[in-house]
Amino acid sequence: MSTSTSTAANLTTLLRIQRDPAFPSAQLPTRGSAAAAGYDLYAAADVLLPAKNGRKVVPTGIKVAVPEGCYGRVAPRSGLASKHGIDVGAGVIDADYRGLLGVLLFNFGDADFQIKAGDRIAQLVLEQIRTPDVVEVEDLEETDRGAAGFGSTGGFGIVEDGKVVAAAATNGAAPSSPKKRRIEEEAGEGRAPLETLGNGASA
Template sequence: MTKVLIKLRWLEGADQSVPMPSYETEGAAGADVRANFPQTGRAGITLAPGARALVPTGLSLEIPQGYEVQMRPRSGLALKNGITLPNSPGTIDSDYRGPLGVIVLNAGQETFEIAHGMRIAQMIVAPVLSAKFELHQELSESERGAGGFGSTGVT
C-alpha cells in the first residue's frame, strides 16, 4: 500500500489533545476525523432532525498535488442515527490550506449530540486525474446513447 504524506497543522484555539485523523484498523480505507470545537465552547452542538452544521476539526491540511482528500460519512453513525454528510464525498483540493470543516446533516428522527472529540467522518486520500476539455460537433455512438436516469432498467 502506498503511503501519501498529508501534512496537518493545528488551528489557533484547537484542542491539541484531540487525536489526529487515524486509521482504526490495518485494512481501513478511511481515517476517522474528529470534531474539535474551539477552546471557548467545547461542549459540542446539538443537531435537530433535518438540521445541518459545519463541524470544525481544528486542523488545516497540505495535500500533495495530484491527490485529493474526500470526506465521507461514518457508516455506524449513518445507520444508527441518520447522521450523514450532504455533499458526500466532499472534496478537498490540494491547493486548499484553510480550516478543515465537515458539513454534517441529521437525516434521522431524533436530535443528535456532536460531542467534542467525537469521530464524525472518515477521510479518504485519492489520486486525481485532470482532464483536457475539447468542444466537438459530434460524439461517438454508444449502446446506451442519450438514455438518462433509469434508462438501463430498474434492477
C-alpha cells in the first residue's frame, strides 16, 4: 500500500489523538467494552463544580482529529447524571477542529462536586453525517403531520404558537392540526381546499 493510500485510509478509519504537554495528566480516550458506542473522556485537571446549576469547562488535555465523514458528539455519562446530577453541555467536534478539547459540565445537584484529574467525565460518540447543498424552494410537499410540532405525536396535544390548539388523540394516532382539519372538512364538502388549487383556478 502506498503512503498516500495509507494516509487517506487513516483519515477515514482512525481517531487520531494528540496529547498536550501542558497537561501531563491527559489520557487517551478509551472504550469500556467491545460494543461500547462512546469513547470515555478523562479530566486532565482538578475542577470543582459548584452546586445548583454551576458550570465549568473541564480540560481533557487532548486534541482530536475526527475521521472524515463524521463529527464527534460529546455525550454525558449515565452514572454522573443519575447519581450526582452532572450533565454535559452542547458539544460538537467538527472534523476540521484541531484545538484542545474541553467538556462543559453542569452541576444540577445540591452539593458541590469535585472532579479529579483522571476521572471519566463524558464520552465521545462518532456519528456519520451528510452535508447536502442548501437550496431554497417555493413550497414543501405536504405530509400527514404537516406543521404539528411540540406534543403532536406524544399524546399531549398539539402546540402552535405556544398554545395547545388540539387535544391529544385517544386512539394512539397524532391529532389533526386546525389547518389539516379545515382541509379535511373542505374536501368532505366537495370543495377543493385552497391550498390544492393551481394558479388561475377558483373554488
